[in-house]
Amino acid sequence: MALISIPLPAHRSIQFNFSSLNGTIRLLSNRRVQLALMILVPILLLTVFRPFLPIPGPLETNLRAMTKPPSFVHLFGTDRMGRDILSRTLAGVQISMFVGFAVALLSLTVGLVMGTLAGFFGGVIDRVMMTITDIFLAFPSLLLAIGLVSVMGTGMLPVVLAISLSDVPRFIRLQRSLVLSLRSRAYIDAARTVKASQMWLMTRHIVPNTLAPLLVAASIAAANAILVEAGLSFLGLGIMPPAPSLGNLIRDGQTYLEQAWWISTLPGAVILLIAISLHFLSDGIRQVLDPRSRK
Amino acid sequence: MNELRPIRSALLDVRNLHTHFLTDKGTVKAVNGVSFQINQGERVAIVGESGSGKSAMAMSLLRLLAYPGKVVSGEINLEGRDLNRLSERQLNEVRGRLVGTIFQDPMSSLDPVMRISNQMIPPIMRHLGLSREKARAEAISWLDRVGIPDAARRIESYPFEMSGGMRQRVMIAMALSCRPRLVIADEPTTALDVTIQAQIVELLKELTAETGAAMIFITHDLGLVARFAHKVGVMYAGKLVEFGPVKDIFARPRHPYTQSLLDTIPPVDQLERRRLAQIPGFPPDMKLPVTGCAFKDRCAGAHRRCFEVAPELEPRGHGHAAACWLPEGLGAGRQMERALIPPMEPAADAGEDRVVVEINNLHKHFTTRSSLPWRKPPTVRAVNGISLRIRKGETLGIVGESGCGKSTVARLLLGLDPATSGDIFIDGMAQMVFQDPSSSFNPKMTLFNIIQEPLVVTGWGTKAERETRVRELLGQVGLDESYMHRYPSQLSGGQRQRIAIARALALKPSVVVADEPTSALDVSVRAQIINLLVDLKQKLRVSFVFISHDLLTVSYISDKIAVMYLGEVVEYGPADEVFNNPAHPYTQALISAVPIPDPEAEEARIQKPLSGELPSPLNLPVGCSFASRCPKATDYCRTHKMVLKPYSKTRETACHYAS
Ligand SMILES: Nc1ncnc2c1ncn2[C@@H]1O[C@H](COP(=O)(O)OP(=O)(O)O)[C@@H](O)[C@H]1O
Ligand code: SF4
Ligand code: SF4
Ligand SMILES: [Mg+2]
Helix, strand or coil: CCCCCCCCHHHCCCCCCCCCHHHHHHHHCCHHHHHHHHHHHHHHHHHHCHHHCCCCCCCCCCCCCCCCCCCCCCCCCECCCCCEHHHHHHHHHHHHHHHHHHHHHHHHHHHHHHHHHHHHHCHHHHHHHHHHHHHHHHCCHHHHHHHHHHHHCCCHHHHHHHHHHHHHHHHHHHHHHHHHHHHCCHHHHHHHHCCCCHHHHHHHHHHHHHHHHHHHHHHHHHHHHHHHHHHHHHCCCCCCCCCCCHHHHHHHHHCCCCCCCHHHHHHHHHHHHHHHHHHHHHHHHHHHHCHHHCC | CCCCCCCCCCCEEEEEEEEEEEECCEEEEEEEEEEEEECCCCEEEEECCCCCCHHHHHHHHCCCCCCCEEEEEEEEEECCEEHHHCCHHHHHHHHHHCEEEECCCHHHCCCCCCCHHHHHHHHHHHHHCCCHHHHHHHHHHHHHHCCCCCHHHHCCCCHHHCCHHHHHHHHHHHHHHCCCCEEEEECCCCCCCHHHHHHHHHHHHHHHHHHCCEEEEECCCHHHHHHHCCEEEEEECCEEEEEEEHHHHHHCCCCHHHHHHHHCCCCCCCCCCECCCCCCCCCCCCCCCCCCCCCHHHCCCCCHHHHHCCCCCEECCCCCEECCCCCCCCHHHHHHHHHHCCECCCCCCCCCCCEEEEEEEEEEEEECCCCCCCCCCCEEEEEEEEEEEEECCCEEEEECCCCCCHHHHHHHHCCCCCCCEEEEEECCCEEEECCCCCCCCCCCCCHHHHHHHHHHHCCCCCHHHHHHHHHHHHHHCCCCHHHHHCCHHHCCHHHHHHHHHHHHHCCCCCEEEEECCCCCCCHHHHHHHHHHHHHHHHHHCCEEEEECCCHHHHHHHCCEEEEEECCEEEEEEEHHHHHHCCCCHHHHHHHHHCCCCCHHHHHHCCCCCCCCCCCCCCCCCCCCCCCCCCCCCCHHHHHCCCCCEECCCCCEECCCCCC
């Protein structure tokens, strides 16, 4: 499930600058990034402009077109209430993307702050934080999410929180190890000889140099969150029907798999595409950051 | 006598070797037509700047090049067989059997998860056709000969259980154990301390003499060349530009590059301190085609012909060859230029006797985590009672083997670590210049922000004033203002070190602590940085603490020297006195280990390298800390501690038997 095991490029000097134009160009000229964008950008555009497309709304039923296979009228076919699967898939993607983005942002922010504090100050803060993350990491992440959702009830917010709960400890650990490897750099020592404050060291020297690897991890976390959300919804623990989350769509179609394959398969394929391209994206960022990982 | 004609007895005869690296950005012509011969039992040193193709050339001989590298053309005749035509399988027979290799990083040739025995015995069995028991005995005897204590037991250890010096010895034993005809050593001692380096060089000398093996020895240490080599090849931009007997090359270098290289070394004779010569500019980009002589842009003797036609390696008599249009290179012109170098001003100015740094009885103990919770955790005594004073404008050199506590003293001085006990008084501020040019700067900051950081942090001046100050600092360290908006990754090693110096000087500190500031630099760039430090010292009257294991450089730049051993200062005094007339047995050993870039002088020196390695600072001996390695140690030394005592009017030393 949510695996964030990336090699840490921070052991070497990272010469890549996210803010610089040069860096962006190098990122965009990477094969994997191009491939990822070629898949993600159209899906995103379709999702954003769905209300303006000549397709029915995701909740609109049509009793004259029930369980129709893909055709020019309904590209992805319809379900047994005559709802347009393409429309529902795009609406589902919107929810999935939101969940993915929210989880990535939440985990990254919390992980960044807590991991920096733990790695930079060490001592008691570090030991307490590491014990807590150890406990959380001991549980399988899906189990943790199921537990939390059954306590907090279903819906968007519980799902986001539940998935983040298992990602945050990983981000804390990642950030902590990045900070530890940076803490003994000569430039930190140089700043300390002029009595720079702790705040200065963290914000000027440490955090900027951890952002790149954190972003790689965040794009993987987003991909995983989309899959976990689908899993939760599939189990009936995620977004409640009739809201068209991708997991719900798959579950809907599951019983008719033999008569109407398109109801679950096509949304499933879209999830897969999104997850794969997010992984490509993170791979691409990593390659640009760490030229040695190229063959 | 035409010495370039192949000699019939030549063991190795390389002809017109070309090696290219086919990279994404273009073809790097790393070796560009190299020819030379090596006779049996001959030790040939290859010198040159990093990137000049030394390693690529050596690796080409056995086709050991890393991925994009390829031997494009040339003959490599070893005992009459062209290695370049052998199949990979035939070549594998040659590797290890006929040719042994030793690299700078022993871990690149040792398998970290295999016992030494499993790495050494099978090749011996295969190549020498011995039974397992015989091969094992042979391996143990080699380990014994390279000075591995308790070899019969140590053969079963893993590489990670050994120190760097030990691993290097194991690698030498492995390289020699199959009695190769030729040994290729690529910077085998660069990462090691002078004392260990001296041991290993002696060892290599003895063992190759014993087995009659020839040797190719790549190094950038000209002192080592003088000590070790019979012949020298100087490489520049993928070509041999000079080749000849070692004494001849040092006494009468013919190529301007060799001449400049020799002038960049700090002179051993401290009475005549002059500025070091430096080679301007950078070596050419080996991806681009070169018209004419590759050295022309940096050569004082360059003339029209140099820009049109590349000179070939031509014989100059006595087995000496050089590739330059001028028969004597810079010749007489070079002598004039050297005479023009202004002499250094006398170091200590009268009246400026203010002490800016005073250290009294400084201790730093590190408590390591105990392996068993109920045991008392062991304490490392990194600094064990040091007292020193530094006057305004004075440079104090600190020397000693790695692990003796030099860098700990630096960190304590800079206030980066708290002292366990003792005091440090600094009149003003201490700033630093560190060794590692890659981790010295935040890669996300422009050079402008890097240099002005100390000013910003301390709230110095307005924005405009800071910018003026940064410009002034860049000028002081000899960099153009256009560098302000670049990033550290766009700079060369020498330029980075200039930036580090500019940052250190920003707040006008009273003392700058430089920890191995030139160790990662090439010889020619090193001379530039040393000259810069000397200039700054004279101009700004700032004091320096110069820490290095390069004794020649330390004694050149320093006014006073402190020799450290196991966290203590064992000798202290004026640099030239300590260097030319050491009183403490450890200083004597250290200095005799330093190779002097003069083959005649090297020949006259008696080599008795210091045996053993620095003992662990975990359990310090009761008596004199040097007793375990001291040739003069007595029982009295082993039981009675010695402290630093006046030795002469200007010097102090810590030995019962000095004076
Ligand atoms: N793996 C490689 N890929 C591309 N270029 C390389 C590679 N290895 C070495 N080079 C280039 O070959 C030239 C010679 O390198 P090297 O033999 O390592 O020089 P030296 O040993 O004298 O420092 C340099 O320009 C270097 O950049
Ligand atoms: S050939 Fe010309 S440029 Fe080259 S080293 Fe000789 S004098 Fe200098
Ligand atoms: S006190 Fe004894 S052991 Fe120590 S340096 Fe002097 S002679 Fe050697
Ligand atoms: Mg090399």
